[in-house]
Amino acid sequence: MKHLKTEALVIRSQSYSEADKLLTLLTLEGGKIPSIARGACKTKSKLSASVELFTRGDFLLYRGRTLATVTQGEILNSFYSLRMDLLSYAYGQYFCELIGRLLEENEPCPKEYRLFLSALEAMNGDTAYLEVLARSFELKLVKNLGYTPYLDSCLVCSTQKTPFRLSFREGGLLCSKCSMRDPGANKITPGTLSLLAKLLTADFKRLRILKMNSKQRQEIFSINQALLSYNFNLGRCKALAFLEQLGCSR
Ligand SMILES: [Zn+2]
Incomplete structure (x- = not known):
């Protein structure tokens, strides 16, 4: 056509x-x-x-x-207001770069389209919320593309007993007994795990009330970047470097 x-x-x-x-x-x-x-x-x-x-x-x-x-x-x-606010513009550019690098050309992707549109509609000039939105967008995009980490229980023995490690290679949580399956799995605290689950599943607009302390922000940022790198071999995003210059993200 x-x-x-x-x-x-x-x-x-x-x-x-x-x-x-x-x-x-x-x-x-x-x-x-x-x-x-x-x-x-x-x-x-x-x-x-x-x-x-x-x-x-x-x-x-x-x-x-x-x-x-x-x-x-x-x-x-x-979306004129997003272009007029430097921080919203920078986060919007980051979303565009992720979409640009992760999706194949000429492959219909209505779910990703709606995800991106709802992120743009949810954006406002609130710095803390833009960061929450970005972490949620990363996780939901990865999920749409078929790489959701399993976060309900240990992948191997199904226990819900903490502590857990998060294994990108295995695709989810490993309890302390099963963690030898991936010695490279990252430690994850119960608070961060609960935040990840919310970021993955809750509507963007419902995340406005979500609070992350600085340690959780750092942990989730690192987890998401590792998740993107592991599954998509994604190098450094230019837009993320720009956000760093603005004092956002790490
Ligand atoms: Zn286990």
Whole structure:
């Protein structure tokens, strides 16, 4: 199908020449699609506003061999306020980078689309909440892609007796008796374990009341980064380095 009419979110928008913009669209119908918006850098272009980062719109695409050409775009939500707040913008960029690096091109991914949209809708300028949202987004994205760690009990003997270690290789918790199955498994405290379960399952908006102390923040950050690296061989994210410069995340 050469023409595709679909709702999409702009997850990358970069000037390509004086006139054109290169985009990555996360489409509801066709997954992640690299695209070009010809003339979008010109202020008079009808496309210029609809291809800004984070914009949700209805798009008409003409699919070429490598790039799709955006022929029409109608804004449904510009998420303008996220672009105007530095911290929200930085976290939003991080979400875009994760989506950009973890999802395959041209593979429909409506669950990931809805996850990303609900994260954008939940974002506000609250620093502590943005961090909670980011940790929850990482876990839910990994879960959607089929790599959920099993957090209910020991994977091997089903005991719920703490302490546990978290094994990425085995895909979940190991009790002290079974932990020899993976000597590299990370220690995890019961408080952090309970937070991980909430971050994985609760709606983004319900997480507004979730509190993490600095040790838990550090532990969950490290666990999530290790989970992403182990399953996706994900190197350092540029957007995460930018968040560090802003004094967020570690
Ligand atoms: Zn066990």
